[in-house]
Each structure stands twice: as C-alpha cells, then as structure tokens.
Amino acid sequence: MPNRVYISFLRLPLLVRILMIALLVFLSFGISIHFLEPDTFPTIFDGIWWAIITASTVGYGDYVPHSFLGRLTALILILFGVAFVSSYFGTLAAAAVTKQDALHEGKIPFKGSGHIIIIGWNERSKELIHHLTNINNQQMIVLIDESLEANPVKSRFVHFIQGKGHVDNTIMKSDIENAEKVLITADRGNDELQADMNSILTLLTIKGLCAQVKCIVEILTAEQVVNARRAGADEVIQSNKLTSVFMINSLHSKGDGLLLNVIHQLQENRFSSYPIHQANVGRNFREVGLDLMNEGLLLIGLRRGDETILNPPHSFEMEENDQLLTFK
Structure with missing residues (x-):
C-alpha cells in the first residue's frame, strides 16, 4: 500500500509534487513550534502562519521563537522551507514560459466553439x-x-x-x-x-x-x-x-479596374444572402427589389437550389426556399 501511494505521488506533475511537499513542511513545522513554545504560539494556526511567513523569507516578526529548540526548528525550516518555496515558484515560472513557447510554436490544442x-x-x-x-x-x-x-x-x-x-x-x-x-x-x-x-x-x-x-x-x-x-x-x-476572369476583364476593359472595385466592396462584407420572407413568396423580382431598396439593400439576384440567378426579369416570381442575394 505505501509503495502504491508513492508511485501515485511520482506520477503527479512536478509542480503539484513540490507544492504538496512544501505544504507538508509548513504543517509539520507549524505544529511542532506550537508544541515546543505554546506560550509564544498559542494555536496551531499561529504556528503554521509563522512557518509560511518564515519560509517565504518575509519574516514579519510578529511571532519569534525564544527557546533553543524553537530557534533550532526555525533554522531547519529556513534551510528546507526556502528551498521548496523557491523551487515551487521557479518551476511555476518555468512551466508558464514553457507553455507560452508551446502555444507560440503551435503545440497546444485549441478548445472552443464557433471558430x-x-x-x-x-x-x-x-x-x-x-x-x-x-x-x-x-x-x-x-x-x-x-x-x-x-x-x-x-x-x-x-x-x-x-x-x-x-x-x-x-x-x-x-x-x-x-x-x-x-x-x-x-x-x-x-x-x-x-x-x-x-x-x-x-x-x-x-x-x-x-x-x-x-x-x-x-x-x-x-x-x-x-x-x-x-x-x-x-x-x-x-x-x-x-x-482568369480578372485577366479577361482587364484585357477587355479600359483600364478602369471596375471588377477590382466591385471585389473591394465585397471584402467589406456588403454582399450577403438570406432566406426569402414568407410574405414575399409569389411576388415578382421587381416588387421585392423595390421593398429592399427602401431598406438600403440592392437586390441583385437569388439562389434557387444549386442555381444562382443574377438580375432575372422583373416579372420573375419568387418561390419558397429562395435565397436572396443583396448588396448594401
């Protein structure tokens, strides 16, 4: 059983192992100093507080051991505790840098939706x-x-x-x-x-x-x-x-770049399609186009199944499931 626990401990990430050892050190020394000097450290929490503050090299001085055994415990804590605290934060910083590098190098999987x-x-x-x-x-x-x-x-x-x-x-x-x-x-x-x-x-x-x-x-x-x-x-x-379409347009145009200007407008997300409203089913292309013009949209055609129809006759009737192609 102890061997199984030890193996499970070794399989934990290095950062977790160092943190667990550091917490064990704080608890051990905090409890020990409470029993060694109960007058100076009236509660176990006071002892643990002192152990963490001492090991982190802050040292507020609100709790100070006075006996020989208490000071010896403090010396051992400083030697061991500071090492584990430094190792923990050093490992934490190294892990952060490593993960940042891995992200930049494309080694980190993406988690999200709608991307x-x-x-x-x-x-x-x-x-x-x-x-x-x-x-x-x-x-x-x-x-x-x-x-x-x-x-x-x-x-x-x-x-x-x-x-x-x-x-x-x-x-x-x-x-x-x-x-x-x-x-x-x-x-x-x-x-x-x-x-x-x-x-x-x-x-x-x-x-x-x-x-x-x-x-x-x-x-x-x-x-x-x-x-x-x-x-x-x-x-x-x-x-x-x-x-090839651009090349043909350039050969037959007068150098005005008309097609390129149209494509530039499309890049600004001004071209869109959306399903026809039920109220427009059965109406002709001209009627629907005039209504859309009042909304600031120019109707240029529609998609019906796999077929794209641009600038159909004015009398062309709209059907259900048509996709209107508009330009804003």
Whole structure:
C-alpha cells in the first residue's frame, strides 16, 4: 500500500509534487513550534502562519521563537522551507514560459466553439486572416500549417497549430467537432495536381472525423472539382478560374479596374444572402427589389437550389426556399 501511494505521488506533475511537499513542511513545522513554545504560539494556526511567513523569507516578526529548540526548528525550516518555496515558484515560472513557447510554436490544442479553421499559410490565407481580425465581430481562427515554426499572426484571435492537415492528430487539436467552418487552401508551392490531391486528402480526413462541419476547399485544376465534391466539399473555390476572369476583364476593359472595385466592396462584407420572407413568396423580382431598396439593400439576384440567378426579369416570381442575394 505505501509503495502504491508513492508511485501515485511520482506520477503527479512536478509542480503539484513540490507544492504538496512544501505544504507538508509548513504543517509539520507549524505544529511542532506550537508544541515546543505554546506560550509564544498559542494555536496551531499561529504556528503554521509563522512557518509560511518564515519560509517565504518575509519574516514579519510578529511571532519569534525564544527557546533553543524553537530557534533550532526555525533554522531547519529556513534551510528546507526556502528551498521548496523557491523551487515551487521557479518551476511555476518555468512551466508558464514553457507553455507560452508551446502555444507560440503551435503545440497546444485549441478548445472552443464557433471558430473558423484555416489550413495552409499563404498570401490568400494571410489576407483573409488580416481581414477577419480587423472586423467588428471578431471570431476565433485556428490556423493549421506544417511549414511554419511559430504563429505568424500577433492576434489573440488566432490560434496556431503546427502540423499536417491530413493527419488525424493535427485536426483533432483544432476541436473540429465544435468548429463552424473549415477553409482548405491550396499549396501553390507544389504541382497543381499534387496540390489538389493534398487538399482532397485533407478534406477526406476532416469529413471522416466530423462529417457535419462545413468545408470550403480551394481547387486549382478543373478536373479535380468533381473529386472534391465527391470527397464531401460543401463549397469549391476554383481560384485559377477566378484569376482568369480578372485577366479577361482587364484585357477587355479600359483600364478602369471596375471588377477590382466591385471585389473591394465585397471584402467589406456588403454582399450577403438570406432566406426569402414568407410574405414575399409569389411576388415578382421587381416588387421585392423595390421593398429592399427602401431598406438600403440592392437586390441583385437569388439562389434557387444549386442555381444562382443574377438580375432575372422583373416579372420573375419568387418561390419558397429562395435565397436572396443583396448588396448594401
């Protein structure tokens, strides 16, 4: 039985063990001094108070032993007690620094809910995180990347996890089950096909651990869009296709950068969608649009199932389950 207790004691964290030994020392010396000099230390609490104050090197002087045995006890307490107190606070400080370093290096798991997980550190994710951390309703972001050695963003709203996105242990550290959304960015440092394969593998890992979480994945090659949807992607972003749209617009425009200005407006969260009100079901596009204009919203289209309809005819009738697309 004593051996089992000793083994259990050794399994405790070092900080807890030192604290328990220090408390045992305070209790032992506090009780001892009470029995050695009951007139000077009338209660056991007075003895314990004196032991803690003496061992912590404060030494108020409100209780002072007068006998030889009492002073000898005080000397032993100072030799042993100060050592344990110093060890405790030294270990506490070292543990705090170690944990802070581990947090900065991405070794500490995240605990929370409603957060956004972004996988991959690149110019797109950098810009996105900068935007998300500078809006009014800031949301916790968990950044996962294997190439970084430390958190690249100095914000209390960004938690960094170092590791590969297609490894179960790495994803579990992000508290995936309580996440709101996951964004998987493509690694443009690899071949485009290989980058897409890595993104889809990461997607499969996430969906295998938590099928209900919404996943947005960036795909570079058009051929892999179907595979990404088969793997469970809720939304696929074809970044190369979007880039070609900008290039075509620049070639055919007069250098006014109109499309870039529109995208800049979208970055300010002025574009939104929401379900149609029951009162608007059966009304036409023009009628609903005029009502929304009175609220300061510009109706530009709607989503019906998987189809997005922009600027439909004025007589176009609204149906139940339509999602209105507005611009503020």
